Amino acid sequence: MGRLVRASGFERFLISASALLLSVLIGAVIVLGAGRMTSCETAAYTLAFPGAFVTQFVGGDALFAMGFCYDPIALYDLLFLGALGDILNDPTNGQFATTIAETTILLFTGVAVAVAFRAGIFNIGAQGQLVMGALVTGVVLVYVAPPLAGLGVFAAVILLPLGLLLGAFAGGVYGAVPGALKAYADANEVITTIMLNFVATSIALFFVSREQFFKDPESFANQTVSLPDVAMFPELVFRARDDVSLLALAFGIAVLVGVWYLLRHTSFGYDLRTSGLQPDAAEYGGVDADRTIVSSMTLSGALAGIGGAVYVMMVLGNFQPGVPSYGFDGITVSILAGNNPLGVGFAALLFGILKSGSIVVQVGSDVPPALVGVLRGLIILFVAMPEFFRMAGRKFGSFHQPGEQPVATDGGTGGGVDE
């Protein structure tokens, strides 16, 4: 484990890559096994010895051949490349747009969880914070947007930041609650954040399922009235129907860089990181531990809330209960990224590809969705595991190497050297 903790950035990349490869191989075996357990008319994939490559030159039949109902190669191809769509000929195709949209929202929840992690807090409540952000954004903008709709582009300039602020505010407040409970009442944040997720979902359902509150009276579904187009993120190069915006993506990346800067180069970030690494030492060094907990949870909640606002203003166009589990995925994204705000970008992209790719697999092959879920889970498990052990090792073990340089990709906490 000490070896893992000390691994350099390049080594860690290699570890991740081989973990990915291993997960694909194991997944392929599972797919083949599942393919033997179902019945189909024709084999989607045949394992033969000698293979067709040999027999087409030598002639004759394979000595041994076994057919499988699912083709693992085609499956992984659909899962990974399918998510990109026909990117070479049409960079703005719908499937790639979906990948980008998923990635964009995961950027926010991923970085939200990462911030809390760095402060030593396990924020499982990103989902609830995202729901609150989305709800408040969706509900308030419905009333604010129509009067401004006449202003055209100018309205968008007002409404987009307003929506994001609303999301940040609602999510921030909702994140501050478990923060305050932890700081001043010693309540375990894991429990409180999990529970507040349920509270958020139920609050949202309550308000959105009743016409005297915010339910759209025109619709069968439980949803708020749709926002006018000016309150939506502009599509820019993508088509309107793809529900994606490069502006939102750019904003997400800017937020990642901003959070990275905040953590690395400001005194608040220093307080936050030292509290996470060694709370007692931080407090001895003059950090107000309680305040740091509350403020880092508020920041974390606000980031998740912005994710909710983006979800409403980019994807849905209104608020509906049954928000996808972006908040929970954000936890995995964050661990995958080693809690590094910049790494969150890549982890979110991997998640976005897997999410979007599994849609392609469902449509394009007979493989049942549950099996695709297993493959996705395997990939995430294998890629995240080395990183997880590394984090655990750093936290609980003493593998400190005196002369070690901080690793750039994880924000330099590994060596314990801070500027």
Next chain:
Amino acid sequence: MRDFDRREFIKTTGALGTVGLAGLAGCTGGPGGDDDEETTTEEPGTETESGDDSDDSDETTTEADSEDSETTNVGMVYATGGLGDGSFNDQAQEGIQQAVEDFDVEYEDAEPDEVAQFGNYQQQFASSTDPDYDLVSCIGFLQADALSETAQNYPEQNFQIVDSVVEADNVGSYVFREHEGSYLVGILAGQLTSMSFSAGAGSTASDSTNVGFVGGVEGSLIGKFEAGFTAGVKAVNEDIDVQSTYVGDFNDPSGGKEAALSMYSSGSDVVYHAAGNTGTGVFQAAQEEGRFAIGVDRDQSVTKSNYADVILASMVKRVDTAVYNAVEATVNGNFEGGALTTLGLPEDGVACVYGDQLGSEIPEDVKTAVTDARQGIIDGDISVPDDPSNA
């Protein structure tokens, strides 16, 4: 085009010799599969084709052939509950499976987890070229918003929507006259509460004339069930009380149980539910109290056979018929885009199906009354309200 990449990919892998691909002889499917080279070429979308040919021109011919073939391809986009819900989605799948048996049809299932994914799934099917889908069937009213946008963007693609109306030239909308079926079970409930009847685990008392309705989420759709049921009960006898409540959730059995328990304890003999899985609680309450319940959507005395001893009947909504009809029309080349198909009693879109266990014990004169009411609706003698405020 994506498929082109895939082929490339498979070829490269094949050429590397790492994995042998053989679409040739000896190609057996999973257990029970039969091997046949011909089948391979006929099936569009099977991956085996890439293994057995070595030059591109050959392959393109195969592709072209499969596109011209008579096989009708249907893409199914289910409601968010997904398959295995024992109700709505499963029934839609039964419809397409029936169509596969009767016609040369192939289908692909897609189960979105979230409302936000509907549009993407619809587009996936609409933009697919291998196979080129002849019909995309969208199950559930929640898909309507997404579909009205998708349909506009793919004017050449035919869509079907079940349980809602999308006004577009390439969308066939299928809705049900749930109030008509509910009227029949209302007659049944009204008749039975007026007499002393006992069967299975339940009984009714003639001194109390009181029935109940438990709805899922309030809205115009479930309102049709309530309106029809109330009208049916009142048609038997104006004086029968109908208690009506909405749990606010389609997946809250404990809420459904509580609602039904309070109805039974205040004298209801029969409770009809239109509340999805919430209705399971209604059945539990009926068993505990020794009263009756009426199921919805499918024959619930079969799908929820644990409760067969209290389920008098079910108001069946034939989602499978809607899917089957749309596929049949597509196969025959007379699918009508822009049309609104309403499935009521005459079309067997809705029906009152007696319980598997209790059905035989229901008195003949009650059944006759139900049959008469059905005929009356079909003949136009009885008009059933679809709004609870008119019932």
